[in-house]
Amino acid sequence: MSCVLWWVRDDLRLHDNQCLSGLQHGDRLLPVAIWPTATPPVEIDCVPLGFPRSHTRRLAFRQQGLLALREQLRARGSDLLLLEGEARVQLAELAALVGAELLRCSHATGSEEVAEQAALQRMLAPLGLRSQIIWQHTLVPPDALPFAPDALPRVFTTFRTQLEKVWHGSPALPTPAQLPELPTLPSEYWAQSEALAANPIPPAAADPRSAFPFAAGERAALARLDQYVFQRRALGHYKETRNGLLGHDYSSKFSPWLAQGSLSARQIHAAVRDYERQFGSNASTYWLVFELLWRDFFEFTAARHGPALYWRGGIQRKTRAWRHALSDFQRWCQGETGDDFVDAGLRELATSGYLSNRARQNVASFLVHELGIDWRWGAAWFEHHLLDYAPASNYGNWQYIAGVGNDPRPLRRFDTQAQAQRYDASGSYRAQWLDAAWQSSLG
Numbered sequence: 001m002s003c004v005l006w007w008v009r010d011d012l013r014l015h016d017n018q019c020l021s022g023l024q025h026g027d028r029l030l031p032v033a034i035w036p037t038a039t040p041p042v043e044i045d046c047v048p049l050g051f052p053r054s055h056t057r058r059l060a061f062r063q064q065g066l067l068a069l070r071e072q073l074r075a076r077g078s079d080l081l082l083l084e085g086e087a088r089v090q091l092a093e094l095a096a097l098v099g100a101e102l103l104r105c106s107h108a109t110g111s112e113e114v115a116e117q118a119a120l121q122r123m124l125a126p127l128g129l130r131s132q133i134i135w136q137h138t139l140v141p142p143d144a145l146p147f148a149p150d151a152l153p154r155v156f157t158t159f160r161t162q163l164e165k166v167w168h169g170s171p172a173l174p175t176p177a178q179l180p181e182l183p184t185l186p187s188e189y190w191a192q193s194e195a196l197a198a199n200p201i202p203p204a205a206a207d208p209r210s211a212f213p214f215a216a217g218e219r220a221a222l223a224r225l226d227q228y229v230f231q232r233r234a235l236g237h238y239k240e241t242r243n244g245l246l247g248h249d250y251s252s253k254f255s256p257w258l259a260q261g262s263l264s265a266r267q268i269h270a271a272v273r274d275y276e277r278q279f280g281s282n283a284s285t286y287w288l289v290f291e292l293l294w295r296d297f298f299e300f301t302a303a304r305h306g307p308a309l310y311w312r313g314g315i316q317r318k319t320r321a322w323r324h325a326l327s328d329f330q331r332w333c334q335g336e337t338g339d340d341f342v343d344a345g346l347r348e349l350a351t352s353g354y355l356s357n358r359a360r361q362n363v364a365s366f367l368v369h370e371l372g373i374d375w376r377w378g379a380a381w382f383e384h385h386l387l388d389y390a391p392a393s394n395y396g397n398w399q400y401i402a403g404v405g406n407d408p409r410p411l412r413r414f415d416t417q418a419q420a421q422r423y424d425a426s427g428s429y430r431a432q433w434l435d436a437a438w439q440s441s442l443g
């Protein structure tokens, strides 16, 4: 019999979770998570940007995700212990208290997260506690890659084509029907956990225009997977609709759950294959997996380049004179640049915490190429607002657009008005997010 501490990070799920696999009858399992609270203000090169890392909307979404996981665990005879404070101190204390032999957690991207898990490992080793940090957030596991981590291709197409020759899928693990019993723990721990759970940040009032009106947690994520793929069969025309701007089904909207790990990429892949068996494969079913490979590409790139993900010169260490004009930046943040397509996107982001990929590319391009402002400021604003914020995808995509990342093209500049003509010819998207003054300006 052994006692395992599961440090819940961005893996808020029971399906396809290796932290829950291989547990024996009679083992003890203590799932534990740090309750998210207010984040520090953002400062880049000593310039305070005037907002915290995370908007309360994402904190609330994470808290709701944790509470949803707690329900799922309780339904299987377990529970989730919520703690406040610094993870490594809390976890080391707890491990000693329950006599844990093993700590398991999912690998998290981002240099701070990696440093945190390494520091915890160093703290636990002298206590005789083994730790397993499991890489399970990508579709493709690292050992299936046809190249060594330090030989990762710099260009996505090379990454994908080499991978597609050797990798054809990795199975998702089933949800365990039952979980091991909890170890004995002084009751004040559970009382403190209960007190935290009793006071969550209230979810933001839903804006009826939001493209992401969904709840947090695994149950909501799996329901959306089923709805998007099978009930609405929206997967079957994803390639034609994915550049859309309005509504729920132009794209999958899986990203906020993927970021928290309430949905696994392998579970999505399994659903795509299932759909193909039932209704046939087409360019759209291929394309959703193609996009998940983009996500993987950014994850492996972030792991390969470490802190360079956040450097001004990016992974290319490129020198460029960026502007640091706070007032222009603030106008961009508020959606008051004067470019109606860009402003609509920025208002959608600030109002709902979600933005389509098409709009993300346009607002990012405007900041770095039209205003010449440091791309890291824009990335920080996205980090603040996005429900689906993920370090690798956010900073990776920003670097790509700023020309300091993986893009083989030196300049990825979008003509935002041509984009508006192409993707919002009727003006309905701008009408939805801009005010009456804009609408009357159309005459």
Ligand SMILES: Cc1cc2nc3c(=O)[nH]c(=O)nc-3n(C[C@H](O)[C@H](O)[C@H](O)COP(=O)(O)OP(=O)(O)OC[C@H]3O[C@@H](n4cnc5c(N)ncnc54)[C@H](O)[C@@H]3O)c2cc1C
Binding pocket: 242, 251, 252, 253, 254, 255, 256, 258, 259, 288, 291, 292, 294, 295, 296, 298, 355, 356, 357, 358, 360, 361, 364, 382, 386, 388, 389, 390, 391, 393, 394, 395, 397, 398, 401
């Ligand atoms: C400047 C910028 C910042 C971004 N920041 C983030 C971020 O913080 N978190 C995040 O998850 N995505 C980010 N993206 C990628 C992309 O915009 C979102 O993943 C996508 O819009 C989410 O909506 P969806 O789930 O409906 O996507 P779908 O079109 O349905 O795609 C399915 C999944 O594929 C993955 N995917 C699709 N496009 C990309 C891409 N370009 N890069 C990486 N993965 C992709 C996502 O996991 C997505 O959920 C960013 C893109 C840009 C241009």
